Amino acid sequence: MAKYVPSPSDWVREQVELYESSGGTKGTTLRDTGLPVVIVTHHGNKTGAIRKTPLMRVKDGNDYILVGSQGGAPTDPAWVHNLRVDPNVEIRDETVVQPMRVREVKDERERSRLWKLAVAAFPPYAEYQERTDRRIPLFVAERSGSPAP
Structure with a gap:
């Protein structure tokens, strides 16, 4: 069974710990912005370890x-590299935790x-997009019946 490896980034590690230790009732916004975040649990591409990443909550119906x-x-x-290799994730949105499957969005429309x-x-x-030459990747996380990481 894969082991959880916390982020080396202090703020990420602390946010994930607060979010999860509170059952999704605390740490649910991005630092000082007050904007909601979700925790995406995924597998590390190189290590196979379980990783947890706070990302902005952006919804499209039931999808993220x-x-x-x-x-x-x-x-x-x-x-991003982890999801390209293993699209099975778990998303915690406050108190709701659900297995999901991601796909990278390629269709222009x-x-x-x-x-x-x-935005x-x-x-x-x-x-952020103006600041970089790379095209910022987008993924859609959809409900899945597959097991979460």
Whole structure:
């Protein structure tokens, strides 16, 4: 069975710990923004370890849109590579935890529509895209019957 390896980033590790230790009643917003986040549990591509990543809550009906912005950095965040290899995730949205399966959005019309939803939920995404030469990847997490990590 895979082991959970906390993030080396202090704020990520602390947010995940608070979110989960409270059963999803605390730590549910991004630092000082007051904007909601979800915790995405996934497997590390290289280590196989269980990883937990707080991401902005962006919804499209019952689905979640996961945005690989990394603040407009020149490279994708590590979790993007993990999801490309293993699309089975678990998403904690406050007190609700559910297994989901992700797919990377490739269709231009779908991507355009979902990008608008993402920017509406978290306006800095637009600035992050301008800041980098890479195209920020989008994933859709959909309900799944498969086991979570």
